[in-house]
Every structure is written in C-alpha cells, then in structure tokens.
Amino acid sequence: MTTAPTRKHFVGTAHTRVEGRDKVTGAARYASEIPFDRLAHGWLVLSTIARGRITSVEDTPVLAMPGVVAVLHHGNAPRVDTDYTGLLGTAPDPTAALFQHDRVPHAGWPVALVVADTSEQAREAAEALVVHYEQEPHDVDFTAEHPDAYPLDSHLPAVAEKGDLEAELAASAAVVDAEYTTPEEHHNPMEPHAAAARWDGGRLDVVDSNQGTLWVASELANLFSLDPASVRVRSEHVGGGFGSKGLRAHQVAAVMAATVLQRPVRVVMTRRQMFSLAGYRSPTRQHLRLGADADGRLRALEHRCLSLTSTVHEFVEPGADPARTMYDADAHHTANHVVRLDVPTPTWMRAPGEAPGSFALESALDELAEKLGIDPIELRVRNEPALGPVSGLPFSGRNLLACFREGARRFGWADRDPRPGLRRDGRWLLGTGTAAASFPAGAAPSTAAVTAEADGTFTVRINAADIGTGARTALTLVAADALEAAPERVRVRIGDSDFGPAFIAGGSMGTRSWSWAVTVAAEELRERLALGAAVPPEGITVRSDTTEAVGALARKERHSFGAQFAEVAVDVDTGEVRVRRMLGIFAAGRIVNPLTARGQFVGGMTWGISMALHEEAVRDAGTGGHYGADLAGYHVAAHADVPLVEADWIDDPDPDDPVGIKGIGEIGIVGAAAAIANAVRHATGVRHRHLPIRPDRVLMAGRHA
Ligand code: MOS
Numbered sequence: 001m002t003t004a005p006t007r008k009h010f011v012g013t014a015h016t017r018v019e020g021r022d023k024v025t026g027a028a029r030y031a032s033e034i035p036f037d038r039l040a041h042g043w044l045v046l047s048t049i050a051r052g053r054i055t056s057v058e059d060t061p062v063l064a065m066p067g068v069v070a071v072l073h074h075g076n077a078p079r080v081d082t083d084y085t086g087l088l089g090t091a092p093d094p095t096a097a098l099f100q101h102d103r104v105p106h107a108g109w110p111v112a113l114v115v116a117d118t119s120e121q122a123r124e125a126a127e128a129l130v131v132h133y134e135q136e137p138h139d140v141d142f143t144a145e146h147p148d149a150y151p152l153d154s155h156l157p158a159v160a161e162k163g164d165l166e167a168e169l170a171a172s173a174a175v176v177d178a179e180y181t182t183p184e185e186h187h188n189p190m191e192p193h194a195a196a197a198r199w200d201g202g203r204l205d206v207v208d209s210n211q212g213t214l215w216v217a218s219e220l221a222n223l224f225s226l227d228p229a230s231v232r233v234r235s236e237h238v239g240g241g242f243g244s245k246g247l248r249a250h251q252v253a254a255v256m257a258a259t260v261l262q263r264p265v266r267v268v269m270t271r272r273q274m275f276s277l278a279g280y281r282s283p284t285r286q287h288l289r290l291g292a293d294a295d296g297r298l299r300a301l302e303h304r305c306l307s308l309t310s311t312v313h314e315f316v317e318p319g320a321d322p323a324r325t326m327y328d329a330d331a332h333h334t335a336n337h338v339v340r341l342d343v344p345t346p347t348w349m350r351a352p353g354e355a356p357g358s359f360a361l362e363s364a365l366d367e368l369a370e371k372l373g374i375d376p377i378e379l380r381v382r383n384e385p386a387l388g389p390v391s392g393l394p395f396s397g398r399n400l401l402a403c404f405r406e407g408a409r410r411f412g413w414a415d416r417d418p419r420p421g422l423r424r425d426g427r428w429l430l431g432t433g434t435a436a437a438s439f440p441a442g443a444a445p446s447t448a449a450v451t452a453e454a455d456g457t458f459t460v461r462i463n464a465a466d467i468g469t470g471a472r473t474a475l476t477l478v479a480a481d482a483l484e485a486a487p488e489r490v491r492v493r494i495g496d497s498d499f500g501p502a503f504i505a506g507g508s509m510g511t512r513s514w515s516w517a518v519t520v521a522a523e524e525l526r527e528r529l530a531l532g533a534a535v536p537p538e539g540i541t542v543r544s545d546t547t548e549a550v551g552a553l554a555r556k557e558r559h560s561f562g563a564q565f566a567e568v569a570v571d572v573d574t575g576e577v578r579v580r581r582m583l584g585i586f587a588a589g590r591i592v593n594p595l596t597a598r599g600q601f602v603g604g605m606t607w608g609i610s611m612a613l614h615e616e617a618v619r620d621a622g623t624g625g626h627y628g629a630d631l632a633g634y635h636v637a638a639h640a641d642v643p644l645v646e647a648d649w650i651d652d653p654d655p656d657d658p659v660g661i662k663g664i665g666e667i668g669i670v671g672a673a674a675a676i677a678n679a680v681r682h683a684t685g686v687r688h689r690h691l692p693i694r695p696d697r698v699l700m701a702g703r704h705a
Contacts, residue, residue, distance in 0.1 A: 010477040010487055014595040018473045028237045031209040032194035036264035042257050043122035045112040045129050047104045050624025051138035051342045054102040058130040067121030073112040074099045078256055080223040087218045093313040093345050096247050105311045106344050107625035108276025113253045138342035140624045142283050142308050146339040149306055152316045160390045163331030168300035172291030174371040180360035180689045183616040185281040187349050191239025197254035198264035206233045211241045211465050212504030213497040219247040235495040241467040243348030244278040275629035279347030282307035282317040286360035296374045296382040301329035309338045310345040319357035325438050325559055328389035351666040354439055362435035362674030377404045388557035396556040399587030399652050403563035407585040411565040420685035428569035431683025437562035437671035441662035444503035445547035448517035450525050451539040457489045464494040464514040465505035470596025478515040482522030508663030519658045520544035560588035560662045564675040570683045575695030579609050581644040587652035589662025597664055601647030604668015610637035612676035613692050
C-alpha cells in the first residue's frame with residue numbers, strides 16, 4: 001500500500017534549492033554565459049564629464065580597429081519612443097533611452113556603444129574612443145542647503161500632516177530634535193547586469209538578468225514601438241538584483257545593436273559601470289523631532305526626509321514612510337522631499353525608504369527612551385497604535401510586540417543595564433541595542449499555468465523571477481501542497497515573458513503574488529484530477545489569473561514586523577566597531593521554506609551591518625564622479641565582519657492570503673543599522689547619527705562625548 005503525501009505539509013519544511021546542484025556545478029547558465037551563433041559584443045562608453053554636451057565622437061579611427069563592427073552614438077543610433085507610461089505606472093527613466101541627444105546630465109552617462117567580434121576587442125576600442133565635450137558647471141553636492149527641494153509623490157503622499165506640531169512639542173516632557181544622515185549606497189549584486197539580444201524569425205529574443213521579464217519586455221516593446229507579442233525576454237537565473245535589475249542601459253544597447261547589425265549582440269556591465277548605470281540608493285538627510293509625555297506617550301512626531309534625484313528623472317527615497325506605520329502621535333508630520341542634482345537617477349534598493357528611514361526613526365526612539373529613562377522596548381510598547389497612524393485603517397495583523405517579547409527573551413535583554421559606557425572586554429567597550437522593523441506586505445495580480453503531465457509529474461509555468469531568494473523552490477513547495485504531490489514530482493519553470501503576466505521580484509511581493517496564482521491553478525487541477533480525468537499525452541493544463549481576487553482585498557494596513565537586536569564591541573582607541581551578535585525576530589507571514597527564508601532575513605541583517613559600518617559611495621565635487629567605484633573602494637561587509645547573525649520568526653500567517661504569506665525579501669535590513677547604532681551608543685556613550693559609523697567618526701567622537 002502506498003501512502004499518499006499528507007495534505008499541506010511541504011510549505012513550512014526546509015528544502016534545498018531545486019536548482020542548487022545546477023548552480024554549484026556551473027550547469028546553471030547566467031545571461032552572459034548563454035551562447036549565440038555569430039554573437040557580437042557591445043561595450044558601453046560612459047561620459048567623463050558631469051554636465052554639458054557631446055560635440056563630437058571620433059568613431060572613424062575606432063571603426064578601423066580589429067574586430068570592430070559598429071560604434072553607436074547620438075549621431076547614428078535608432079530613435080526610440082519615450083512617450084509612454086510603463087508597466088509600473090511611471091514614465092520611463094530617460095537614462096534607458098540611449099543615444100537620443102547630445103546632452104550629458106551626469107558623470108557616467110552612456111554616450112556610445114562599441115560593438116566588436118570579441119569582448120576584448122570591444123573593450124579595447126571603447127577605451128580608445130575619443131569623445132569631445134562642451135563642459136558646463138555641475139552640482140553634485142547633497143550636503144549643501146537646498147532651498148529648492150520639493151515634495152514628490154511616489155506610492156504614498158509626499159507630505160502627511162495632522163495636529164499642531166509646535167504646540168505638542170512645547171507641551172512635551174522630553175523632546176528629541178536631531179538630524180541623521182545616510183550616504184549614497186549601491187546594490188552590487190554578485191552578477192553584473194548582462195543582456196544578449198537577437199532577432200529570430202521576426203521576434204526580438206532577449207536573454208537578460210532581471211527581476212521581471214515582462215517588465216523589461218514591455219519597456220523594450222514601448223521604446224522600440226514593437227508589438228508586445230513580438231518581444232520575448234528570458235531570465236532564468238539571476239545572481240542578485242536588490243531593486244537594480246529592471247530596464248537599464250545594457251538591454252537597450254543590446255537591442256539597438258542587434259537591430260542595426262542584424263546579428264546577436266551581448267552587452268555586459270563592468271562592476272565600475274554599475275556604479276553609474278545600475279541605480280543606487282540616494283543619500284538622505286533626515287530631521288526627526290519627537291516629543292513625549294513623561295510616561296513615554298508620543299505627543300509629537302515629525303520626520304522629514306530629503307533625498308536626491310537626477311535632472312532627467314524623478315525618484316524619491318521615501319525615508320519618512322516608516323513613521324506612518326510605526327508610531328502615532330497627537331501631532332504627526334511626515335514629508336519626503338527631493339532635490340535635483342547632476343547625478344545618475346537613484347532607484348529602488350532593498351527596503352527603499354524603510355532602510356534609511358528606520359535608521360533615523362529607530363535611533364530617535366532610542367534617544368527618547370534614554371531621555372525619559374524608559375526601556376527602549378517598553379517605550380515601543382507604550383506607543384503601539386490601534387490603527388494606522390496616518391491611514392486610520394485597521395492593521396491586517398500587527399505582531400510587533402510579540403517579536404520584541406520573543407527577541408528580548410532570546411537575546412537576554414532583561415539583564416541589560418541601560419547606563420552607557422560601563423561594560424568592558426579588554427580594550428573593547430561593549431553595548432547592546434534594539435530597533436523595530438516593518439515593511440509593507442502586498443500582493444499583485446499574476447497568472448500561472450499548471451500542467452498534469454502524462455507521466456504523473458507536474459509542470460508549473462509562471463513568469464516569476466528567482467533573483468537568489470529561493471522563489472523557485474518556494475513555489476515548488478506551494479505547488480506540491482496545492483497538488484497534494486511530492487515536490488520531486490513538481491517542475492517549476494520561471495523567467496520567461498512568454499509565460500504571461502506575473503508580478504516582478506520586487507517590493508517583497510514576488511513569492512506571495514506568484515504563490516497565490518500557482519495555488520489557484522494547482523488546486524483546480526487537483527480537483528479535476530480527483531474526478532478521475534485521464535491525462536492525455538499533451539497533459540491537462542489549468543490557468544489562473546488572480547487579478548480579481550487580489551483586487552478584492554479589503555483596504556487595511558498590511559505590514560510585516562520585526563525586532564532587531566545587536567551586540568557590539570567598540571575600540572575607542574582605533575575607532576573599530578565589531579558586531580558580536582545579532583538577533584532578528586520577524587512576524588512576516590507564513591514562512592514557506594525555512595532554509596531559504598533564513599537566508600533572506602540573515603542576508604538583510606548582514607546588509608544592515610554593512611550599512612551601519614561600511615557602505616558609502618563618495619562623490620568627488622570636482623569631477624562629479626565617484627572615488628573608488630569598485631569593491632575595493634566601496635566597502636561591503638565581508639565574512640569576517642559578520643559574526644553570529646540569527647534570524648527566526650513567530651507564527652504570523654496572513655489571514656487574507658491563500659497560503660498565509662506576507663513576503664520577506666526586504667524586512668531583514670530594516671532597523672538593523674539602528675540596532676547597531678543604538679548598541680554603539682550603549683557601549684560608548686556616543687550617539688552616531690551619520691552612517692556609516694566609520695573608525696574616524698568613532699575616534700573623533702571619543703567616549704562619553
Ligand atoms: Mo526590491 S528594492 O523591491 O528589488
């Protein structure tokens with residue numbers, strides 16, 4: 001007698017990546033590795049000035065170099081259409097509309113593409129290409145006063161205000177009034193951006209590394225005025241994205257060259273080029289004012305966040321947003337402003353808004369707790385809102401305090417002496433800190449197709465993207481449960497725009513949105529098979545579309561929550577800060593695959609260490625470009641910087657999701673840097689309000705400043 005698999009038991013159990021063996025053996029091929037006949041290689045040439053005009057491109061000598069087949073620039077490139085609204089509801093970033101005019105709006109602006117038979121020939125020729133400019137004065141100084149900064153609506157109102165801020169501050173027993181800054185930060189996924197394009201029987205076929213093939217395909221169709229059905233984009237394996245892998249210059253360059261040459265063309269970014277072409281997180285300047293009664297209840301909360309954008313496209317890093325979910329106050333003012341500078345356009349980077357915003361907000365809460373003599377966790381307990389502070393909507397679930405309770409128990413918070421600068425381990429001063437985390441939990445419409453094959457296996461087709469998150473494996477478990485079949489019998493195919501509409505890997509919404517569609521199709525298929533339907537040779541396929549179901553979700557404040565804890569050791573004589581251990585406890589919906597989910601949380605927390613202590617892209621005012629635009633000059637946390645990082649979760653299934661998922665991609669980084677900064681304060685008595693907490697900053701501040 002065979003035992004049928006128990007219903008609904010694969011979701012929630014650890015499963016290694018279904019493509020893990022392919023990845024570690026090299027069988028899994030990334031975009032730049034997929035072979036094409038007659039492939040040519042394009043190399044982007046970027047501007048060396050930060051503002052001005054291209055006066056001439058000396059392409060003739062370069063065209064005579066070995067292997068060179070074309071030099072594309074504003075004088076000869078195909079025209080593209082930018083007068084459209086993209087899939088994500090925004091106008092296209094003109095940075096992707098390559099070579100359309102002679103203006104240079106920032107250093108590292110793409111000015112030409114050199115195409116040759118080999119990558120080496122293309123690079124050699126690109127480096128030899130002489131471009132003449134008429135240079136104009138530029139401004140890249142974000143630290144200056146910017147009276148022309150303006151509010152910019154993104155997904156939420158730019159400005160939200162209730163109550164009389166000045167009156168409530170005046171009536172408060174304790175007030176925190178401080179400015180916090182975070183620097184320009186870059187995603188640096190392991191796999192650089194890469195795309196190959198070719199025309200194949202009247203269809204444009206693009207192999208790319210991206211977070212959503214249909215997103216890229218629809219942008220390309222719009223730009224090149226093509227029938228969307230004639231554009232296919234595939235992206236099977238992606239070595240990290242973090243928000244940087246949407247439509248960027250490399251895909252457009254590859255398509256332009258493939259069109260002009262009628263030959264497959266691949267364009268790969270170098271690590272250095274990624275610093276100006278891949279997007280980045282804007283630096284922020286954040287002003288916080290908190291006022292509270294002696295018992296800790298907030299009377300006033302003001303959070304103003306200034307970020308920058310380019311002169312060609314508007315993007316806002318909404319650092320003031322987390323305050324709208326986290327804490328209520330009688331007077332509650334939040335505002336996101338931007339200033340335009342002669343720099344590349346920033347973009348989404350893991351927890352856009354929440355990552356830098358939580359650093360400022362959760363540091364300020366810690367400052368307030370200290371002023372009031374209230375434990376920082378207790379201060380958050382006393383300010384737990386019943387409704388969304390700005391929206392007035394009920395929460396779909398808010399398990400923040402449960403995270404703090406469990407985290408405090410496991411971290412050993414109860415024994416903590418709040419006085420700063422008292423604990424020592426040899427030359428190290430020791431301290432602990434905590435911070436709250438939150439991130440929106442959303443779902444977006446998606447379609448899926450699930451096929452019962454004649455051999456008893458199942459094939460799931462969904463245009464998902466696994467950017468390293470483990471989404472493909474999570475979807476395998478979700479499908480297995482819905483089909484009541486073992487995961488080994490389920491094959492999940494993703495990353496192909498021909499599979500139809502599905503949400504991108506973004507906003508921590510991918511796995512949730514795709515799981516919904518997969519569940520609907522798989523359950524219907526299981527029911528059909530249960531009726532005894534014989535499976536014909538071509539299989540039985542059931543399709544789903546969650547547009548209606550997702551649209552019917554009631555309006556609520558939907559978020560994941562978490563509590564971050566950190567212990568640091570600080571050497572005030574060298575300025576070195578070492579994180580000794582971190583613990584994050586999350587309430588982030590049902591966890592589909594504990595193995596890869598832990599990787600997501602720990603990865604986010606690790607990035608929090610990196611954000612707190614290391615990462616900082618520095619612009620040179622003179623050239624408008626970066627110092628050290630590489631992984632030697634731009635420091636990221638390396639293995640030795642990352643000690644014991646533990647992540648765990650409490651049971652928190654989303655009541656309105658068929659699988660109970662909320663999404664976990666981004667919340668791990670939220671609050672992590674604040675927990676570390678709060679621990680540094682506890683260790684040394686010095687409050688660091690500017691990231692990263694570099695050795696020189698620790699040294700200059702000394703102890704008990
Ligand atoms: Mo993410 S910043 O939504 O890829």
